[in-house]
Amino acid sequence: MKEQTTIIIPAHNEAESIASVLQDIHKVFADIPYQVIVIDDGSNDDTGTVAAENGAVVIRNSVNKGYGASLKMGIRNATTELVLIMDADGQHQADDAKRILEKSQGRDMVVGQRTGLVHSPLWRMPGKWALGWLANYLSRRRIPDLNSGLRVFRRDVVLKYLHICPSGFSLSTTITMVLFSRGYDIAYEPINVKKRVGKSTVTISTGLDTLILMLRIASLIDPLRVFLPASLVIGLIGLGWGIRYALIGNGVSGGSLLAIVTALLLFSIGLVCDQISQLRLERYE
Numbered sequence: 001m002k003e004q005t006t007i008i009i010p011a012h013n014e015a016e017s018i019a020s021v022l023q024d025i026h027k028v029f030a031d032i033p034y035q036v037i038v039i040d041d042g043s044n045d046d047t048g049t050v051a052a053e054n055g056a057v058v059i060r061n062s063v064n065k066g067y068g069a070s071l072k073m074g075i076r077n078a079t080t081e082l083v084l085i086m087d088a089d090g091q092h093q094a095d096d097a098k099r100i101l102e103k104s105q106g107r108d109m110v111v112g113q114r115t116g117l118v119h120s121p122l123w124r125m126p127g128k129w130a131l132g133w134l135a136n137y138l139s140r141r142r143i144p145d146l147n148s149g150l151r152v153f154r155r156d157v158v159l160k161y162l163h164i165c166p167s168g169f170s171l172s173t174t175i176t177m178v179l180f181s182r183g184y185d186i187a188y189e190p191i192n193v194k195k196r197v198g199k200s201t202v203t204i205s206t207g208l209d210t211l212i213l214m215l216r217i218a219s220l221i222d223p224l225r226v227f228l229p230a231s232l233v234i235g236l237i238g239l240g241w242g243i244r245y246a247l248i249g250n251g252v253s254g255g256s257l258l259a260i261v262t263a264l265l266l267f268s269i270g271l272v273c274d275q276i277s278q279l280r281l282e283r284y285e
Helices: 018-028 047-053 067-077 094-102 122-139 155-159 171-181 204-221 224-247 254-284
Strands: 005-011 034-041 057-061 082-085 109-114 151-154 186-191
Touching: 005 018, 005 047, 005 067, 018 034, 018 047, 018 094, 034 047, 034 067, 047 057, 057 067, 067 082, 067 155, 067 171, 082 094, 082 155, 094 109, 094 151, 094 186, 109 171, 122 171, 122 204, 122 224, 151 155, 151 171, 155 171, 171 186, 171 204, 204 224, 204 254, 224 254
Parallel strands: 005 034, 005 082, 034 057, 109 186
Antiparallel strands: 082 151, 109 151
């Protein structure tokens, strides 16, 4: 593999694990040109110092800006064609990272697909399954792993959409949905995930934020996928209720007319949003 690869690792209070993560990378990637950038995202411990001592280029945030903000900073500071991102908490293994990097030739993105039914705490799994189902519907594709933190992608492709990516944990979800929806070449490679070192900062609200975010992204990329089904359902309900109301001799139903008008308005809004979204995307593509 001739070109250099940039490995970006966002880290917040990961002094306990970052040294072993970097040492593992240096050992496995010894025969590949690479650079490691660690984004010290406002850590209160020695994360940045430990990372620098272990051969990483460290970019420090004075305050905690979030997982997505750290990744965006790292991607913008990278200069290589390929960018690989992985977590600082010890969940990802360098062997898996090298394997997905080797599979990336000729592709726009390769994602590490976490194996095993449960790779998160049980209380988070129902929300993850629901979000996964919704993502499959909105992107019209089966997405094996929506928000895996281990992936490699072409920097020039992701830069086109970085402006719509959030600063929180939902960046991985967003970029996955966007690239699937825009028809890029994406592959998945099975990986093993270890138990993380330390405590996760993901909360229930993160999942709720992701749900809202996916609806926003769907409205940006394919608005009719959201507005058309809603319009059809409300319109059919209004039409059915109006026919029943008329057949029993009660004349015209005001509620039925309101539902039909609402359906037409939703469809019209969907068409307008679709045209606006296409104009916005053309600016970057």
